[in-house]
Amino acid sequence: MKTILIIEDEAHITRFIKSAMEQEGYQVFTADSSNRGLIEAASRRPDLLILDLGLPDADGCDVILDIRTWSSLPILVLSARSDEQDKIKALNLGADDYLVKPFSMGELIARVNAHMRRWQVGYETSVELTLGNVSIDLAQRQVSKNGDNIHLTPIEYRLLTVLIKNAEKVMTHQQLLTEVWGKGHNHQEHYVRIFMSNLRQKLEDNPSRPNYFLTEIGVGYKLHIPKP
Numbered sequence: 001m002k003t004i005l006i007i008e009d010e011a012h013i014t015r016f017i018k019s020a021m022e023q024e025g026y027q028v029f030t031a032d033s034s035n036r037g038l039i040e041a042a043s044r045r046p047d048l049l050i051l052d053l054g055l056p057d058a059d060g061c062d063v064i065l066d067i068r069t070w071s072s073l074p075i076l077v078l079s080a081r082s083d084e085q086d087k088i089k090a091l092n093l094g095a096d097d098y099l100v101k102p103f104s105m106g107e108l109i110a111r112v113n114a115h116m117r118r119w120q121v122g123y124e125t126s127v128e129l130t131l132g133n134v135s136i137d138l139a140q141r142q143v144s145k146n147g148d149n150i151h152l153t154p155i156e157y158r159l160l161t162v163l164i165k166n167a168e169k170v171m172t173h174q175q176l177l178t179e180v181w182g183k184g185h186n187h188q189e190h191y192v193r194i195f196m197s198n199l200r201q202k203l204e205d206n207p208s209r210p211n212y213f214l215t216e217i218g219v220g221y222k223l224h225i226p227k228p
Helices: 011-023 034-044 060-067 084-093 105-120 154-165 173-181 189-203
Strands: 003-007 027-031 048-051 075-079 097-100 128-131 134-137 142-145 213-216 220-223
Touching (some): 003 011, 003 034, 048 060, 084 097, 084 189, 097 105, 142 189, 154 189, 154 220, 173 189, 173 220
Parallel strands (some): 003 027, 003 048, 075 097
Antiparallel strands (some): 134 142
16 A cells, blocks of 8 residues: 655644545555654655645755655645745755645645656666766666766656657657646646756756757757767
């Protein structure tokens, strides 16, 4: 049974989400503070985390930072903070998705199910690719640079996979949103910008002047594979 950890200090919201997720067949654990949440995350090793940012003992962004030092599990932020800068900050720190309160339970369930599918299954492919000093083996889900393993979050890995499967083809923002995050993210182009920036930071020698992950201004992005 797949497991979900909810870190949320509002008890009625926790009960609401827990009941809905259990009806979907998930085993659900809960915590009402960042400290308790980190203990639960480390001991339970859930398949997905639903995280509120406004916790009583710390900012939820600190939880994201901590968890990303040792786990790549999908993190779905659920917060009353609706400002775009708050969303960008959480995504930059390692969150995979962001849903603003008040929210539709149907949408939350759809997003949780989508992240679970992508995290557990991914793409079945045996592509091995070299980009300069970067080696990519999608069959083994391994990425290295100069021989050192590179840690990619589930969303970063999926974005890389989509770009590789469509190498040299310009992918629009909307195409990438649909392929990587699924339907329902049509107006969240900043997701694509943030995670493309993350890939460049991790895989390009000079992220400000990329050789492989190229921008097509006003359209989207493409992966360029130089000929040997």
